[in-house]
Amino acid sequence: MQQFTAAQLKRAAGAIFNAAGAPQDIADFVAGSLVLSNLMGHDSHGVIRVPRYVEQIREGQLKPAARPETVKETPTTATVSGRWGFGQVAARYGAEVAIRKAKEAHVAVVCLVELNHIGRLGEYSAMMAEQGIVGMLVTGGWRPPIAGVAPFGGAGRALGTNPYSFAVPTAKRDMVLVDFATSVLAEGKLQVARAKGTPLPAGVILDKNGNPSTNAEDFYAGGVILPVGGHKGYALSLMADLLGATLPGAEARGHDWNQTGTFMLAIDVEAFRPLAEFTAAVDHRLGEIKDVPPAPGFKEVLIPGEPEMRSKAEREKSGIPLPEATWNAIVATGQKLGLDVNALAGA
């Protein structure tokens, strides 16, 4: 493990994306988005993604200079095309459209199509909550082999890890920030278990014959990840597909394994009650929940988003730890683009 400051990682990733063809503003925004995931403790969505994004640029899947545009709209809805650029850029634009429409018309639904990986959903729901808007996002539409999750009762790949995010504004407390995959575990965790050769917990994967396994290799040999909570997580995952991808017609605009889209809902609190009254009531309710005594093995009850805010405070102070292999892959990606990433990062 090596420690980096957020600024060092942003400089490195920003320079790489810029050298790979992204205008400076896009390169800096995507770099900042990845580093924010590292700060929040979600390293699977952090700078570890840099080499793959650059590969996708090279393969022509990701158009680094593309800017999103609204291709269909009503006062309360919009379909946004990411024009196959960075998903993060499309998601930020979509969230801005959703916030503007929700402020004008109280409720808005914005769907994104023709886009690459959008990163951590919570970044965009949080944009809404910061503006007094209740936000919800889901992403769906990945297809096998990228989509590694089985439907409940099935032994084959059909669904992505199709995440859900919600954000709710608060008064004095940190916002409520929900962000989770509808699979039992994220695929990144399987990569870690495979690299270390450690067994998985029971109930996470099936092997290619549909039998339970705790060996991560069995997933990579054609197995599946299970949906969380059996038929419940499966139903949520299917809904993420239908809302995120089928509603805006992503399947007709996608290719192969990428038929993805993102669904964003924005609700203006003021349509129901004054914002200050709502946020005070949310704070009060969160207090009731924080007051529940912890179960054996737990120190306290946490509100969704609390672990991330604590990680951010801690990593802003003491730095972001990266495994050597992750940093070396980023350095090698820079090298191919003629960049001395170690010098750039001052690392």
Place this chain on the structure above:
Amino acid sequence: MQQFTAAQLKRAAGAIFNAAGAPQDIADFVAGSLVLSNLMGHDSHGVIRVPRYVEQIREGQLKPAARPETVKETPTTATVSGRWGFGQVAARYGAEVAIRKAKEAHVAVVCLVELNHIGRLGEYSAMMAEQGIVGMLVTGGWRPPIAGVAPFGGAGRALGTNPYSFAVPTAKRDMVLVDFATSVLAEGKLQVARAKGTPLPAGVILDKNGNPSTNAEDFYAGGVILPVGGHKGYALSLMADLLGATLPGAEARGHDWNQTGTFMLAIDVEAFRPLAEFTAAVDHRLGEIKDVPPAPGFKEVLIPGEPEMRSKAEREKSGIPLPEATWNAIVATGQKLGLDVNALAGA
């Protein structure tokens, strides 16, 4: 077990609600709603509820003649008061408002407050899908002791079983109909295990000290039900509280353990793509998922709503089985109101 036709149970429940003070149209609608739950296989939300509803009328909590009204609205939103009547009546009215607004403005959010138990959420999301609208419902705001679910990491009661429902229109297939509690199991299942004296599966409840238990008695002695999928189900449950109850201010209009509300989202598919194109794409996607080979122990992959539609077809043909105790309690409830329920039902 005794077998009843849907018509018999509707006559019995309708006559009881009418004798307890509900106008005929309300009595018949609520009776039909309960019997539909029985048909769909969700007996915990069926006519087993009749005695408790009548008790609530007697206690003054449920005003059987009350009709809902819209108390605040914009072109895209509404807050509906159930005026403490039957929750089913408020929910049907709310769904009608949401459908009308979604057809006019493409997206609508309707929140219900001041209401009693609304029954099976899927009934109201299905109303939307039947009109070419994608529907989502959540209910939250129950307080202990009725609210028996612990937050993740907690050993005390704080949340209800806070359900989610989604419905999506289809072309030739049955609609997608999602409807689940965010707890591992519904409380009704615990009642069954307690009555039979059978152990619960592991991971369903904690005893009053926060230790895992498989003895249903431990729940009734002050224990808790766990949220499904740990922190994920907890986050969904909390969001059902904040969307369903806090957004429309149900906590300020409720009392004791009933500070509940319901959140309804209605989305007009046509704002994104022609309905026929969408429903064909949904059918195609469902076909891909049905084609996944079943895992050992399963016969096929099911789409959410399929088990319910099969139960309905089967029970419409061969009747609805009710345990003797359930029927006897309904007969006794009728007796107190001067009704001969056996004669009424022709049973």
